């Protein structure tokens with residue numbers, strides 16, 4: 001993918017030469033001939049990198065002074081210096097001040113392109129590393145074998161390459177950000193940035209700066225901050241908890257989505273951006289519209305395609321695989337040895353309702369990994385937190401209770417069968433066919449058994465496992 005590169009050189013011929021080389025490679029080359037024009041161009045839109053002449057004749061700031069201004073951008077923009085024969089020493093000291101590299105005039109096109117590619121790649125890796133460190137992540141995927149999970153995956157595959165805006169709905173911790181990341185990765189913008197802004201965590205004024213940046217003079221004395229829209233140029237911006245966006249900002253956002261440009265700081269600089277916007281919300285936006293808290297116009301702009309991520313309690317079958325995936329990620333991130341889960345633990349996890357969804361599951365798995373006795377064996381259910389083990393099928397708790405020991409064999413067997421089958425049917429999300437396969441019974445025999453134990457009603461009507469309507 002081409003990048004947006006700013007060339008700053010007082011010699012117009014050199015500017016044109018470099019621009020030609022970059023444009024042949026599919027980049028966008030903007031030109032500035034002095035520091036004032038350069039600062040103006042950066043204000044208009046944050047470039048992916050700057051190629052800067054050490055010697056800027058007739059300019060208010062010379063190359064090194066301008067470098068200092070550019071490096072104070074937040075986050076810093078990579079800069080490659082151009083030096084003439086007599087200015088190599090200056091170029092070297094520019095590197096000490098944070099320039100990525102320099103090229104010496106006269107230079108060959110190959111050398112220029114190599115340095116440009118490296119500078120952009122190094123910057124991308126630096127940012128990606130920071131993101132990865134934050135998330136202790138690895139490859140992102142939407143894990144789960146249930147029909148519901150594969151339905152989510154196929155919706156992601158369908159919508160990702162279209163470039164449409166997508167509104168991702170679903171309760172907290174369910175994987176909405178994961179879905180957004182996958183949509184970005186499956187799109188033509190995959191090489192571009194993926195930027196996330198949480199609309200529920202910042203006060204209105206900070207949020208406005210976060211989204212649209214500022215030319216400076218804030219109370220924090222920042223020279224200039226690039227907004228998320230600029231940072232996401234050529235890529236994707238996810239607006240998390242978009243329902244919490246203050247009404248004033250909602251109007252502004254609706255305009256930006258329409259125009260793909262905005263005036264930073266009430267009119268001083270027009271910023272043009274090419275950004276795919278995704279939004280997520282745990283609240284139902286239609287309810288917020290009815291309450292007068294969300295602008296219908298913005299809703300329609302964001303909701304070109306809608307994608308719902310169902311809660312974990314609607315896809316219990318996914319829990320063991322998700323738990324193993326989380327266990328592996330956490331073991332990799334912490335350096336703790338990888339473990340397996342006992343059947344009792346898996347079943348207990350599947351019995352719980354998980355109001356906090358996958359995020360809550362992740363916390364429990366982390367606790368298991370840390371607290372489980374390091375005996376090398378599978379992690380047993382007795383290490384689970386109380387609220388989870390309380391929801392475990394009682395068949396798992398008998399060894400502690402002893403209720404069954406007071407019964408004659410025939411009654412004890414019936415109690416056991418009922419609890420065992422109820423637990424298994426719950427594990428498989430009420431799907432009788434899958435339960436039957438797992439417990440080793442014919443489907444019709446299982447039906448009869450459940451009926452004779454008075455369980456048919458308790459499991460609800462049989463779910464067919466057919467793909468639910470989107």
Ligand SMILES: Nc1ncnc2c1ncn2[C@@H]1O[C@H](COP(=O)(O)OP(=O)(O)OP(=O)(O)O)[C@@H](O)[C@H]1O
Nearest residue numbers: 141142143171172173174175176177178179358359
């Ligand atoms: N299907 C999934 N496969 C793998 N990991 C998942 C899946 N769903 C969620 N996760 C993991 O669960 C955690 C929470 O997911 P995520 O941040 O995407 O949820 P969310 O719906 O955006 O949450 P919130 O809206 O509360 O911020 C993350 O660590 C994510 O990696």
